[in-house]
Amino acid sequence: MTTGPPADAARSSAVRNSLGVGLAVGVYGVAFGAASVAAGLSVLQTSLLSLLAFTGGTQFAVVGVVAGGGTVAAALGSGLLLASRNTLYAMRLAPLLRVRGLGRLVAAHGTIDESTAMAIGQRSPELARVAFWWTFAGVFAFWNLSTVLGAVGTSALGDPNRFGLDAVIPAAFLALLAPRLRTGAIERRVALGGAAIAVALIPLTPPGVPVLASCAALLLAATIRGGPP
Amino acid sequence: MSRWTLVITTIIGCYLLKLAGYLVPARALDHPRMRRLVELLPVALLAALVVVEALANGRRLQFDGPRLAGFAAAALAVWRRAPFLVVVVLAGVTAALLRLA
Numbered sequence: 001m002t003t004g005p006p007a008d009a010a011r012s013s014a015v016r017n018s019l020g021v022g023l024a025v026g027v028y029g030v031a032f033g034a035a036s037v038a039a040g041l042s043v044l045q046t047s048l049l050s051l052l053a054f055t056g057g058t059q060f061a062v063v064g065v066v067a068g069g070g071t072v073a074a075a076l077g078s079g080l081l082l083a084s085r086n087t088l089y090a091m092r093l094a095p096l097l098r099v100r101g102l103g104r105l106v107a108a109h110g111t112i113d114e115s116t117a118m119a120i121g122q123r124s125p126e127l128a129r130v131a132f133w134w135t136f137a138g139v140f141a142f143w144n145l146s147t148v149l150g151a152v153g154t155s156a157l158g159d160p161n162r163f164g165l166d167a168v169i170p171a172a173f174l175a176l177l178a179p180r181l182r183t184g185a186i187e188r189r190v191a192l193g194g195a196a197i198a199v200a201l202i203p204l205t206p207p208g209v210p211v212l213a214s215c216a217a218l219l220l221a222a223t224i225r226g227g228p229p
Numbered sequence: 230m231s232r233w234t235l236v237i238t239t240i241i242g243c244y245l246l247k248l249a250g251y252l253v254p255a256r257a258l259d260h261p262r263m264r265r266l267v268e269l270l271p272v273a274l275l276a277a278l279v280v281v282e283a284l285a286n287g288r289r290l291q292f293d294g295p296r297l298a299g300f301a302a303a304a305l306a307v308w309r310r311a312p313f314l315v316v317v318v319l320a321g322v323t324a325a326l327l328r329l330a
Contacts (some may be wrong), residue, residue: 009269014265022312031317032300045236057271061278068287073234080242080273082313085271090250099251108248164324167299170282171307171320174300177275184245187272194273202285210285222262222270 014122014131021114022138026146027054031168033150034160038068043151050147052139055112057176058083060169065208073075074208081215089116096120096128110136113176188220193217299324 004082029050036046041063049059065075083170090111096119099107110132154160180187194214201210283300284290303320311319 016259027314028317031321039238042235044324049236049239052240054241055247057275057278058239058243060279060282061274062235064278064282066235068234068285070291072238073233076238076242077241080246082271082274083279085267086243086247087250087253088267089278090247092254094251096305098322104246104251109244111247111250142266147268156300161296162325162328164295164299164321164328167292167303167320167324168317169252170279170300171303171314172303173275173278173282173308175313175316177272177279180272180275187269190269190272190275192275197282198277199284202281202290203288205288207285208286209279211274211277214273215270217273218266218269221265225294 007089009125009129010127014118015134015178016092018118018131018134018136021135022140022142024174025114025139026142027147028056028172029149030110030153030164031172032056032063033147033152034154034163034165035060035067035149035150035169037154037166038062038160039063041066043148043155046151047144047148050144054109055081055083055086056143057113057173061174061211063170065211068207070207070209074206074212078208078211082213085113086111089113092116093119096125097132098125107132107136110140112136112139114139152172190217190221193220286299295324295327 001118006034031049033046036049036059037043041049053059061082062079064073065071066076090108091114093107093111098105115135118135120130122128122131150160177191181191194217197214198208198210201213205213232317235270283297286293299322302323303316306316306319
């Protein structure tokens with residue numbers, strides 16, 4: 001086990017990077033607050049989603065279906081399917097974080113894209129724990145603050161599309177997707193398949209269904225022999 | 230009220246999905262094909278969300294100039310590996326400026 005100045009430097013670098021991620025995600029929180037209120041949710045409902053659901057992609061997916069006039073079932077279906085990746089993250093984090101009892105209940109809440117990515121990118125389990133908790137803290141603080149700003153601002157200023165919100169949302173999803181596309185050809189085929197299914201179904205099915213149906217693109221992957229991940 | 234039903238079930242569902250990962254034995258992911266499918270699920274969903282958010286207006290396909298221009302600017306930034314912050318701000322500013330013009 002290493003201690004001393006290098007360990008301290010690694011530790012403070014992990015803290016700095018974690019807070020930086022939180023700040024960047026904060027801007028996206030403004031967009032969520034605005035999109036949610038524009039979709040017809042109240043400021044309270046919007047803020048509760050950020051505080052308690054606390055998983056951005058899912059929150060956007062849910063309010064997107066509401067905005068399009070989709071059903072509760074379709075909104076919940078695409079939202080929770082997207083949230084299921086957090087289960088996978090938790091399974092990877094569990095042996096690193098080694099949390100029990102109350103700590104585990106809190107760690108579960110903070111298990112999201114950013115905290116997982118920051119934690120598993122560290123050199124030691126000790127740094128992984130530092131990165132996880134600081135990223136969780138940074139993203140949680142900025143995400144919730146900015147959600148309220150976006151929600152209240154939209155209530156006051158009106159149509160957020162004047163500020164380009166309708167371009168921000170697909171751009172943010174693309175930014176979340178891009179690192180996965182760079183990992184392999186199967187990823188790119190599944191993404192193309194999912195996108196093609198969604199485009200084809202937009203005019204044919206109620207809002208929310210095109211996103212749910214995109215999972216059929218996984219059949220592409222299922223036919224390909226699973227090599228080492 | 231169905232909006233509240235949606236908000237509350239989303240909150241409960243999201244938390245239980247996160248917690249489940251800490252409670253199930255890691256063995257559940259031992260099967261490589263199972264793990265691969267779980268990894269690929271968000272790829273399909275995110276790709277669908279990109280096109281739906283870029284092209285749909287309810288049940289209609291809509292090719293809105295400023296929205297698509299903002300998205301194209303962001304796509305270029307993503308391709309050049311710009312930070313997340315740059316990508317979303319560029320999308321919003323591009324679309325907003327075109328609407329002013």
